[in-house]
Amino acid sequence: MSRGSGSMCADVLRVLQLFMSDTAARLVLRGTLEPLRLSAETVGAAELPRVIEALEPATRHFVDPARRPQLAAQLRTLTQPAAPGKPLAPAPKAPAAGPELRATTYLVRTESDASHARLAARMMCESMGGRGFECQKVATAVSELARNQIAYAGGGTIQLTPEQAPRRLLRVRAEDQGRGIPDLERVLSGTYRSKTGMGLGLLGVKRLADRFDVRTGPNGTLVDFEVWL
Amino acid sequence: MSEDVLQAAPRPERETSRIPIIPLWGNLIVPLQGDITDAQAAQLCSDVLRDIQRTGARGMVVDISGLWLVDSHLCAVLARLAASARLMGTRTVLCGMGADVALTLQSMGIQLENVETTLGLEEGLALLGVKVVGGRSAAAEREAAQQLADEMLGLSSPTPPKSAV
Numbered sequence: 001m002s003r004g005s006g007s008m009c010a011d012v013l014r015v016l017q018l019f020m021s022d023t024a025a026r027l028v029l030r031g032t033l034e035p036l037r038l039s040a041e042t043v044g045a046a047e048l049p050r051v052i053e054a055l056e057p058a059t060r061h062f063v064d065p066a067r068r069p070q071l072a073a074q075l076r077t078l079t080q081p082a083a084p085g086k087p088l089a090p091a092p093k094a095p096a097a098g099p100e101l102r103a104t105t106y107l108v109r110t111e112s113d114a115s116h117a118r119l120a121a122r123m124m125c126e127s128m129g130g131r132g133f134e135c136q137k138v139a140t141a142v143s144e145l146a147r148n149q150i151a152y153a154g155g156g157t158i159q160l161t162p163e164q165a166p167r168r169l170l171r172v173r174a175e176d177q178g179r180g181i182p183d184l185e186r187v188l189s190g191t192y193r194s195k196t197g198m199g200l201g202l203l204g205v206k207r208l209a210d211r212f213d214v215r216t217g218p219n220g221t222l223v224d225f226e227v228w229l
Numbered sequence: 230m231s232e233d234v235l236q237a238a239p240r241p242e243r244e245t246s247r248i249p250i251i252p253l254w255g256n257l258i259v260p261l262q263g264d265i266t267d268a269q270a271a272q273l274c275s276d277v278l279r280d281i282q283r284t285g286a287r288g289m290v291v292d293i294s295g296l297w298l299v300d301s302h303l304c305a306v307l308a309r310l311a312a313s314a315r316l317m318g319t320r321t322v323l324c325g326m327g328a329d330v331a332l333t334l335q336s337m338g339i340q341l342e343n344v345e346t347t348l349g350l351e352e353g354l355a356l357l358g359v360k361v362v363g364g365r366s367a368a369a370e371r372e373a374a375q376q377l378a379d380e381m382l383g384l385s386s387p388t389p390p391k392s393a394v
Binding site for chain 1: 266268297298299300339374375
């Protein structure tokens with residue numbers, strides 16, 4: 001199961017493009033191959049370590065120092081032979097998929113908690129293979145729910161649950177012990193306007209959801225939200 | 230009394246967390262990046278309005294291409310900022326919204342009706358009446374950069390200067 005040598009260079013180029021502009025990536029790659037007397041077609045698995053070694057100094061001017069280790073690590077993954085039947089493309093996702101794909105609960109008390117929770121939601125969605133819009137929906141919904149918890153309930157918890165079967169989805173459960181939403185129907189009908197926002201927080205979350213459920217009472221509020229991936 | 234307290238209080242990290250406001254050709258450019266806290270957003274509003282008064286800026290472009298998340302609260306802040314600037318006679322253009330952010334806001338029913346929007350900073354400045362002289366389009370820039378790269382590697386010969394005719 002060896003990959004075609006032409007695709008080897010394409011893989012390298014794809015990694016480089018994550019860290020610099022297309023032009024810079026092509027420039028760096030060509031400028032690296034030429035002194036090694038290699039061309040895009042002749043680079044195979046045997047030459048790859050040599051190419052990657054030579055890329056290190058060549059990329060120095062284009063990549064922020066903080067991101068260089070990341071680039072080096074991504075390039076190194078190319079030298080590991082792809083397992084039979086496993087294409088290269090999903091490989092970078094696979095290591096991240098392990099530890100993060102567990103249900104996680106975040107305590108939301110302050111704005112920075114909310115910020116942390118929405119970033120975690122986006123990362124979980126991405127590691128599940130969610131597309132940009134889906135991850136954006138999840139992160140935005142978490143942001144709205146966390147904001148409501150802080151503003152109206154003195155905080156709460158947000159639980160993120162990844163599901164693979166029967167359907168791939170990400171479930172968000174936002175729970176608080178506040179005094180509840182006094183006029184839920186009006187909030188969800190869109191006629192409500194909050195003093196600070198647009199009054200679209202919870203309604204917006206409902207509109208983003210593939211499944212949405214809210215239960216509220218004088219002892220707290222529970223919002224269930226699903227985005228199908 | 231309260232003034233004394235205010236003056237004595239240290240001003241920690243306020244300067245570093247402050248969002249830059251760039252005056253440019255009679256307009257203001259406000260680039261938003263990363264994760265903006267509510268405190269930063271509130272500070273930004275008062276800073277921008279003060280700068281409008283100070284510089285007499287005719288327009289302002291708020292560039293949100295560096296924001297990864299825009300929720301209803303931030304939209305409300307931006308709408309309020311634009312409305313306040315309008316009251317002062319300054320036109321606000323929002324630019325650089327990413328595709329996923331736009332889709333998400335649209336799904337939520339957030340319109341930002343009273344804020345003008347453009348694709349990018351160039352279009353935003355153009356809308357405010359900034360004219361580019363001798364500039365090139367983005368596609369032409371890309372092509373030129375590509376050509377330069379090829380030339381540097383000796384893959385193509387440089388085009389002869391036109392003045393030789």
